[in-house]
Amino acid sequence: MKKLLLIFWLVIFCVTLFADNDIFWALDLPSDDGKALILNWNVAADSIHLQKADSLGMWVTIFSGQNQPASFTDSNLNPDTAYQYRLQYTHPQTGDSLSYTLQAQPKEQWFNLHKLSLLLFILVVSLAILYYIMAVKRGKDFYIRRISGLDSMDEAVGRATEKGKPILYVPGISDLDDMQTIASLTILSHLAHRVAEYDSQLIVPCKLSMVMSAAKEIVKEAYLKAGKPDSYKDDSVFYLTDDQFGYVAGIDGIMVREQPAANFFIGSFYAESLILAETGYSTGAIQTAGTAQAHQLPFFVVSCDYTLIGEELFAASAYLSRDPLQLGSLKGHDFGKLLVITTIILGVIAEIIGWHWFKAFFEGV
Amino acid sequence: MKRNLPLIFAFICGIVVVASDFIPHRPFNLMIDTLQNWFMIIVGFAILLGQISLFQSNIYKIQHKVSGWYYYLAGLISFVIMLVLGLLWGTQEYQGLLGHGLAVQAWLGSKPFDYLFDNAYLPLSATMFSLLAFFVASAAYRAFIIRSFESNLLMITAIIVILGRTSFGGMLTSWVPESYSFWHLPNLSDFIMEYPNTAAQRAIMISAALGIIGSSLRIILGIERSYLGSDK
Structure with missing residues (x-):
């Protein structure tokens, strides 16, 4: 009999536990850095009050209102710390005030599953780039289409040398943490080398001190590499101002006063792009621009002789250096484009035939 | 060593930053913030270099009475x-x-x-x-001069969009029956901005993103070195 009673109470206890879990339960937010918990409830009430115990054990209301949606995400928590929650509501039929408590602990995850598609895509593109680099190493030759904006560099340097005028190079208005600025500096390296070879003059006004420091080193190295260290002038790369329109005013002044034979606007540009390009156009200089800012490209296309559009900016270093390894990586970009096109077409087909999981996978849902 | 040390740093930082985007667990989720803080500290010191450069170059130009x-x-x-x-x-x-x-x-x-x-x-x-307003006008004038099929197309599109964004455009096509509402200039303008324009911009953005992946990989692997001043 005692055993039966024991089993009976055990069953009751388990049922109560399950019943409690069905009413008020917490889930760790998936794929996060352990800073959020999802609190769920399933009660028949018009409104509820959700409380959290503070460090002193006092209940603090964190949500009070409509029963639906029966879920609340508590964020800004500390990982691996236990939190106490209490759900309070009034039973609509009996008028009893009921309350349920629970304890939960947010956990840091080792992988963000929402970014699985992105990781796979990056891995595939990276592997393709590595494959093509290896193929080049094995001696395979790839065709690279002409990029007229980069071919114009020789023309610009030649013209500047003939006219005895300087070349203006603007590396954009973003700092070194922007990939466009890095790409711009690699182009500057090649341009400075040509300028040194032709004994021409280069002007590089910079908006940010970090960019100026890097540009100075790059130009100096290029002159050294060209065997003309004495031709390098330290004041050819200089800082103007951190202010966007002050920088534009300064460059416009240089263009009007110095009348450079060629202007290069390569890097990240915003509202100042057209002011720079139009002023340069009015001075009659050969202008080459390059940016990945889609909104600024039309301005450059209209006002400049040559424009590097989007990825051409990032391909410039490989294209100019003609380094087989770098050229191989360009083929990897092309594979990436093919992959994107294929995925978009497959996505459209999947949506038409009702396979919404395909889109959801890439959206990271 | 002078050349290899920055390459090693670039490799380690590149891998860590890429990994931390996918791993929300400590210490990876804190590394981006830490590296950004380091960057800000370096920027703080670099500002001084900028001011010195500003003084030096300006004083030189004033002393030599350049134009x-x-x-x-x-x-x-x-x-x-x-x-x-x-x-x-x-x-x-x-x-x-x-x-x-x-x-x-x-x-x-x-x-x-x-x-x-x-x-x-x-x-x-x-x-x-x-x-900018004046420069937009002068640039637009040059862009819309009919020289080729493409510039012709550009001009027609621009006229539709410009008119569609004004009340005059709506008035011009107000007589078009409701069943042909697509041909109302404001709707046509919205269509051009929403579909062909967005598609073209996204194409540029996607290709640029691929370019960034490729460039980053070249820098992380040390294939691309010209940002260090020399590619050798």
Whole structure:
């Protein structure tokens, strides 16, 4: 009999536990850095009050209102710390005030599953780039289409040398943490080398001190590499101002006063792009621009002789250096484009035939 | 070693930053913030280099009386005035060497630095920005000159979009029956902006993103070295 009673109470206890879990339960937010918990409830009430115990054990209301949606995400928590929650509501039929408590602990995850598609895509593109680099190493030759904006560099340097005028190079208005600025500096390296070879003059006004420091080193190295260290002038790369329109005013002044034979606007540009390009156009200089800012490209296309559009900016270093390894990586970009096109077409087909999981996978849902 | 050390740093930082984007667990989720803080510290020191460069290049130009040397002098004087005023009376809530300068504030209505910022710097900056309107007009004029099939297409599209964005455009096509509402200029304009324009912009953005992946990989693996000053 005692055993039966024991089993009976055990069953009751388990049922109560399950019943409690069905009413008020917490889930760790998936794929996060352990800073959020999802609190769920399933009660028949018009409104509820959700409380959290503070460090002193006092209940603090964190949500009070409509029963639906029966879920609340508590964020800004500390990982691996236990939190106490209490759900309070009034039973609509009996008028009893009921309350349920629970304890939960947010956990840091080792992988963000929402970014699985992105990781796979990056891995595939990276592997393709590595494959093509290896193929080049094995001696395979790839065709690279002409990029007229980069071919114009020789023309610009030649013209500047003939006219005895300087070349203006603007590396954009973003700092070194922007990939466009890095790409711009690699182009500057090649341009400075040509300028040194032709004994021409280069002007590089910079908006940010970090960019100026890097540009100075790059130009100096290029002159050294060209065997003309004495031709390098330290004041050819200089800082103007951190202010966007002050920088534009300064460059416009240089263009009007110095009348450079060629202007290069390569890097990240915003509202100042057209002011720079139009002023340069009015001075009659050969202008080459390059940016990945889609909104600024039309301005450059209209006002400049040559424009590097989007990825051409990032391909410039490989294209100019003609380094087989770098050229191989360009083929990897092309594979990436093919992959994107294929995925978009497959996505459209999947949506038409009702396979919404395909889109959801890439959206990271 | 001088060449290899930056390459090793670039490799480690590149891998860590990429990994931390996918791993929300400590210490990876804290690394991006840490690296960004380091970057800000370096930027703080680099600002001084910028100021030194500004002084050196301007003084050189003034000393050698290069063309338009008085502009460089005006730039230097402006810099020094703002620096001194900022140091003496501070800016907004921050006090300077002479405190908040309440007497000066009573006279000017604000701190001297803020007064010049509001009444000299901001109007000058707005003036430069306003030039954009004129440059847009001149650039648009050149773009819309009919020289080829493409520029013709561009001009027609531009006219539809410009008219569609004005009440005049709506009025022009108000007689078109509701069943053909797609041909109303505002709707046509919205269609052009929403579909062909967005598609073209996204194509550029996707290709640029691929370019960034490729460039990053080249830098992480040390294939691309010209950003260090030399590719050898």
